[in-house]
Amino acid sequence: METICGYCGCGCGIYVNVADDDTVLGITPSYNHVVSQGRLCSKGWHGYAFVRDSRRLASPLIRQADGSFREASWEEALDKVATGLKSAMGHGDNTDRIGLISSARCTNEENFLMAKLARAGLKTSSIDHCARL
Incomplete structure (x- = not known):
């Protein structure tokens, strides 16, 4: 199966070699x-x-x-996250109340969207990442 490597944001092209039972056997560039x-x-x-x-x-x-911890449905978990964010948000700058962590595994576009969500949607400038490159 041809795809993009998910380890970092570079976007290298790979083939995932998969067995009949969907076990990953290896990677080929x-x-x-x-x-x-x-x-x-x-x-x-x-x-x-x-x-x-x-x-x-x-x-x-x-x-x-x-x-x-207990297992939950995606709907229940996302509702809980939305409720928590709404209760944490004030009327102005939320930098002291809300922070987001993005990933070096994301593409530049995904990290841009995370920053846009943080700044425009959640009104926070508390954004960090875990650079690996």
Whole structure:
């Protein structure tokens, strides 16, 4: 299956080699891709173990009053996030109340949209990222 490497925001072209049971067998670079031109970093070659990791979340979790977590539907989880953001928002600058963290795995366009959401939608300038490159 041809796709884009999800490890960082560079956008290298890769082929994901998949078995009949959908197990990821490995990664092959796309030799004619405009970004990677047949090359990949070590994370691009080997950074797919998370796909079947037993610690990977498969559904949203909501923290209970006792500190434990329970599974929830996406609708319930998103409603809880929206309610929390609405209650945290004031009438002016929300920089001291709301912050967002974006990712180096996102594309430049996705990070731009995150910054736009933060500044225009949530009225906060508290934005950070986890640069890996």
